[in-house]
Each structure stands twice: as C-alpha cells, then as structure tokens.
Amino acid sequence: xxxxxxxxxxxxxxxxxxxxxxxxxxxxxxxxxxxxxxxxxxxxxxxxxxxxxxxxxxxxxxxxxxxxxxxxxxxxxxxxxxxxxxxxxxxxxxxxxxxxxxxxxxxxxxxxxxxxxxxxxxxxxxxxxxxxxxxxxxxxxxxxxxxxxxxxxxxxxxxxxxxxxxxxxxxxxxxxxxxxxxxxxxxxxxxxxxxxxxxxxxxxxxxxxxxxxxxxxxxxxxxxxxxxxxxxxxxxxxxxxxxxxxxxxxxxxxxxxxxxxxxxxxxxxxxxxxxxxxxxxxxxxxxxxxxxxxxxx
Amino acid sequence: xxxxxxxxxxxxxxxxxxxxxxxxxxxxxxxxxxxxxxxxxxxxxxxxxxxxxxxxxxxxxxxxxxxxxxxxxxxxxxxxxxxxxxxxxxxxxxxxxxxxxxxxxxxxxxxxxxxxxxxxxxxxxxxxxxxxxxxxxxxxxxxxxxxxxxxxxxxxxxxxxxxxxxxxxxxxxxxxxxxxxxxxxxxxxxxxxxxxxxxxxxxxxxxxxxxxxxxxxxxxxxxxxxxxxxxxxxxxxxxxxxxxxxxxxxxxxxxxxxxxxxxxxxxxxxxxxxxxxxxxxxxxxxxxxxxxxxxxx
Numbered sequence: 001x002x003x004x005x006x007x008x009x010x011x012x013x014x015x016x017x018x019x020x021x022x023x024x025x026x027x028x029x030x031x032x033x034x035x036x037x038x039x040x041x042x043x044x045x046x047x048x049x050x051x052x053x054x055x056x057x058x059x060x061x062x063x064x065x066x067x068x069x070x071x072x073x074x075x076x077x078x079x080x081x082x083x084x085x086x087x088x089x090x091x092x093x094x095x096x097x098x099x100x101x102x103x104x105x106x107x108x109x110x111x112x113x114x115x116x117x118x119x120x121x122x123x124x125x126x127x128x129x130x131x132x133x134x135x136x137x138x139x140x141x142x143x144x145x146x147x148x149x150x151x152x153x154x155x156x157x158x159x160x161x162x163x164x165x166x167x168x169x170x171x172x173x174x175x176x177x178x179x180x181x182x183x184x185x186x187x188x189x190x191x192x193x194x195x196x197x198x199x200x201x202x203x204x205x206x207x208x209x210x211x212x213x214x215x216x217x218x219x220x221x222x223x224x225x226x227x228x229x230x231x232x233x234x235x236x237x238x239x240x241x242x243x244x245x246x247x248x249x250x251x252x253x254x255x256x257x258x259x260x261x262x263x264x265x266x267x268x269x270x271x272x273x274x275x276x277x278x279x280x281x282x283x284x285x286x287x288x289x290x291x292x293x294x295x296x297x
Numbered sequence: 298x299x300x301x302x303x304x305x306x307x308x309x310x311x312x313x314x315x316x317x318x319x320x321x322x323x324x325x326x327x328x329x330x331x332x333x334x335x336x337x338x339x340x341x342x343x344x345x346x347x348x349x350x351x352x353x354x355x356x357x358x359x360x361x362x363x364x365x366x367x368x369x370x371x372x373x374x375x376x377x378x379x380x381x382x383x384x385x386x387x388x389x390x391x392x393x394x395x396x397x398x399x400x401x402x403x404x405x406x407x408x409x410x411x412x413x414x415x416x417x418x419x420x421x422x423x424x425x426x427x428x429x430x431x432x433x434x435x436x437x438x439x440x441x442x443x444x445x446x447x448x449x450x451x452x453x454x455x456x457x458x459x460x461x462x463x464x465x466x467x468x469x470x471x472x473x474x475x476x477x478x479x480x481x482x483x484x485x486x487x488x489x490x491x492x493x494x495x496x497x498x499x500x501x502x503x504x505x506x507x508x509x510x511x512x513x514x515x516x517x518x519x520x521x522x523x524x525x526x527x528x529x530x531x532x533x534x535x536x537x538x539x540x541x542x543x544x545x546x547x548x549x550x551x552x553x554x555x556x557x558x559x560x561x562x563x564x565x566x567x568x569x570x571x572x573x574x575x576x577x578x579x580x581x582x583x584x585x586x587x588x589x590x591x592x593x594x
Contacts, residue, residue: 161494204457
C-alpha cells in the first residue's frame with residue numbers, strides 16, 4: 001500500500017492544492033471544519049474524513065493549510081491529532097503563521113518523534129490551481145528532501161533555512177509587497193498630479209530598475225480605482241503586524257514596515273478600507289493630501 | 298543634404314548615445330566641455346566642434362545630455378546657442394533635470410519658434426551602448442513623433458505627456474527605486490537575523506509579487522557587502538530631493554520618499570557613504586539597529 005497523505009483545511013487554497021495532489025496520484029484523505037468544502041473531493045478520489053483525527057489515521061505525511069497559527073495549534077495539539085500520529089510521520093504546515101509559532105510546533109513534535117516543516121506559499125488561488133505556488137520551506141534538509149515529491153505537485157519549493165525560516169521568508173515577502181505598494185502609490189500620485197499619462201508612465205518603466213508586478217498590476221488598479229480585493233487590506237495589516245512582532249523578538253527595527261503598517265491601519269480604521277484590495281493604500285495617500293477625488297471606496 | 302543633429306555633452310552617457318546615432322547613419326556634430334571626451338568620435342564620423350555654438354550651426358535637432366538643469370540652462374541660454382538655432386529647430390533635452398526647469402526651457406524656446414522635448418533616460422551606460430535605454434518623453438505629440446527616428450536609434454521611447462512629463466516620470470522612477478531599496482534592505486535584515494539563507498530567500502521569491510530587479514540585484518549586493526557604485530548614494534539623494542521639490546510645487550506630500558531621503562542623507566552625512574552604491578542603505582539600517590557587522594564601507 002502506498003504511503004498516505006492527509007490534508008487538513010480545504011479552503012480557498014487547500015482545495016486546489018488537494019486537487020494537484022490527487023492529480024499527481026497521491027493517496028489522499030482530507031478534512032475541513034466546514035465539511036461542505038471538502039465534500040467535492042470525494043468524487044475526485046479523496047477519502048473525506050469526518051474529523052481531523054480520522055483524516056490523519058494511517059497517514060505518514062500531514063499537510064495543514066489553516067487560517068492562522070492559533071488554528072494550527074488547536075487542530076494539531078488540542079484535538080488529539082498528534083496522538084494519532086506514528087513516530088516518523090511528518091507534519092508539513094503550509095499555513096502562514098508566525099515563525100516563532102512554527103519553531104514551537106516543530107520542537108513539540110520533535111519530542112514525539114514527529115518531523116515538521118513550515119512551508120507557507122505565495123501565488124494565490126491561481127498559483128494553487130496551476131501548481132505554480134512559491135513554496136518557502138523551513139526545517140531539516142533531509143525532511144525537506146523527502147517532501148519534494150509532494151511539493152513538486154503543488155509548486156516550486158525552496159528550502160530557506162531551519163525551522164521557522166519558511167515563515168520568516170513569507171513575512172519578508174509580505175513586507176516588500178506592502179512597502180512596494182506604498183512606493184507605487186507615491187509615484188502614481190506624483191505623475192498624475194504633474195499631468196502625466198499613468199499608463200504611458202508604466203509602459204515607459206517596463207523592464208527598468210523601477211519595474212515590478214506591483215507597479216504594473218497594482219499601479220493599474222490605483223489608476224482605475226478598482227479595489228476589488230485580491231489581497232485584502234486587513235490581511236496586509238495582519239502580515240505587517242506579524243513582521244513587526246518577529247522583528248521585535250529579534251531585537252531589530254524596520255522603519256519602513258512600521259510606517260506602511262500605520263498607513264494601512266489608518267486606511268482600515270479611519271477610512272473604512274479594511275476589506276478593499278491593498279492597492280487602495282493609494283486612497284489613503286489621496287486623503288493624506290486632501291485630494292477629494294478619491295476613487296470609489 | 299540630410300538634416301544634421303548636434304549632440305552637446307559626450308560624457309558617460311552621451312558618448313555611447315552619439316555612437317548609436319552614428320551607427321544609424323545620422324549626420325552628427327558633437328561638443329563636450331572637456332573636449333578630450335568628444336575627440337574619439339572624430340574617427341567614427343562625427344564633426345567634433347570647438348564650442349557649443351559651432352556644434353549647433355546648421356543642425357535642425359539639438360540633443361543635450363548634460364549634468365543637471367543649471368548646466369543645460371547655461372549652455373542653451375547663456376552661451377548664445379539659442380541665437381544660433383533656426384526657427385523650427387528642436388531641442389531634445391535628454392539630461393535629468395527638474396520638470397519645472399524643463400517646462401521653463403520649453404516656454405522660452407517656444408517664444409523663439411524652437412520646439413522642445415524633455416526626454417530623460419533610464420538604463421545606464423549599458424543601456425546607452427546597447428541602444429536599449431528607456432526614454433521618458435514630455436512635449437507635443439507631433440514633435441515627439443518627428444523625433445522617433447532618432448529616439449529609436451538609442452532606445453525605447455514613450456511619450457508620457459506634455460512638457461515636463463518626461464522629467465516627472467524619471468523622478469517617479471527614482472522615487473520607486475529609492476523606496477524599493479529600503480524595502481529590500483529591511484527584508485534582507487529580517488531574513489538574515491532570523492537565520493534564513495538570503496540566496497535561497499531571493500530564489501524562493503523569484504517571479505512572485507515581491508520580486509524585482511532591486512530584490513535580486515541590490516539584495517545580492519547587500520548580502521555580499523559589495524557597494525562598488527553603479528548608482529551612487531549622492532545621486533540618489535539629489536534625485537529624491539528633486540522629487541520632493543516637485544512634490545512641494547504640486548502641493549503634495551510623499552511620506553515614504555521623505556523617510557527614505559532622510560535615511561540616504563544619514564548614510565552620506567553621518568556614515569560617510571555618499572560615494573557608495575545606493576544598495577548601501579542596508580549599512581545604514583544595520584547601523585540604525587546597532588549591528589556592528591556592517592559590511593566594508
């Protein structure tokens with residue numbers, strides 16, 4: 001019998017990831033708190049379990065794709081899942097949680113003889129469907145190598161370092177994204193106030209040092225005022241808060257992250273933009289400058 | 298006789314740009330304040346003039362590639378060059394100067410019946426040699442269209458708007474680059490302090506939302522401590538100062554540009570880093586955090 005994989009959490013990301021694993025021929029059991037989200041996978045070859053304990057029974061590799069660190073902690077340690085795991089099993093946590101939480105989980109599992117990898121992803125639901133997720137992993141090299149067959153079915157894995165390093169890389173990723181949105185907002189305001197054509201501006205910068213997906217994609221959203229959420233402001237704030245918590249634990253200050261975090265928080269708290277796309281930081285900049293032509297918010 | 302082009306300023310950028318024009322078969326006269334820098338072009342088919350007035354005689358299109366707005370102003374308006382121009386001639390200023398200076402030059406030339414384009418570039422000496430410069434142009438559409446033959450010999454021209462818009466786009470470009478360097482510095486510090494592998498980190502982010510040339514290129518310089526200048530800190534400060542002058546004239550505040558400008562200034566004034574590559578902002582961040590392992594400065 002082939003080794004079995006359990007996937008806990010079949011939400012927006014977990015569902016297409018499960019489909020990639022089934023497509024690659026893995027023997028998969030799944031569980032989701034809201035069971036209706038896991039049900040469709042039964043027809044596609046997965047065993048849909050009634051609870052997390054049942055899902056992990058007989059599995060040698062357990063993938064978690066859950067909301068945050070508290071939920072991961074609850075499911076793993078407070079519902080009896082770890083007791084159901086055989087020594088030598090591996091927990092692969094692909095949720096985005098704080099690095100210190102990931103290190104804590106790894107240490108507690110190690111005491112039970114269970115391996116742990118933190119392996120958060122970037123690339124959204126599109127990347128999950130296409131199997132092109134950026135997978136940022138932390139943990140032992142041998143454990144990482146043994147998970148490559150599974151990672152390769154879902155995306156492009158890179159081991160960034162020891163336990164927690166995957167979560168750390170994800171936070172650094174989110175820090176760059178948040179600040180880059182702030183930079184593109186200021187460039188967009190400058191060019192637009194100075195009478196330049198924003199589309200031509202972005203075309204002119206294509207391929208140069210200032211170019212990025214954020215310039216082209218989020219810059220266009222700022223111009224059109226289309227703030228339909230792909231990356232929500234509230235999530236961006238949570239991510240930046242986690243960056244700052246981690247920085248504090250490491251004893252370092254990150255001034256641009258701090259500044260941008262406060263601006264996103266002002267957008268959410270004072271301007272009611274928490275549910276908008278994070279490119280709506282442009283609206284906060286317009287407001288800061290007393291420009292009333294704020295796009296629809 | 299084919300129409301003639303004069304190019305004033307054959308420095309680091311002007312020299313390879315002159316070669317591109319000669320290679321495309323244009324009839325070119327050149328002048329440089331330090332004549333030794335123009336001399337090599339004589340063997341390549343250019344007429345090397347003894348002064349700027351001589352260079353522009355008979356030219357219908359005059360390209361300026363000079364240090365800053367004050368030098369452009371001096372050469373055009375205080376040495377008699379404009380008096381030597383025929384009505385209907387076009388001045389194409391490819392120097393990086395302030396947008397308001399460019400608009401001023403355009404207005405003064407218009408009174409003499411002389412056209413003006415501001416057309417600063419991005420891409421460095423490599424882009425100038427390869428003819429792949431990003432050319433950000435401001436001015437009348439018809440004047441821009443008439444200059445395309447010449448622009449196409451040097452790079453990829455995009456008209457961003459009316460007079461001054463090319464300079465505005467260049468400033469916005471520099472604003473994004475300066476802030477992006479700050480973002481990559483903070484991400485690099487976070488990952489390195491947290492024990493992650495910086496090279497693996499950059500690899501993991503490749504192709505995602507946080508990816509950019511600044512992450513890959515300047516991030517690698519931060520890791521290795523190689524701050525051999527390609528873009529100098531002092532020039533970055535001058536550019537950000539010009540961004541803030543323009544913003545003030547437009548009545549807007551750009552808080553991230555302000556913050557990053559002050560950090561680059563601290564790097565230059567307090568840490569002696571004015572002649573380093575702008576990626577050395579990482580050293581300023583290390584210093585801010587009391588980390589003494591600053592790479593060689």
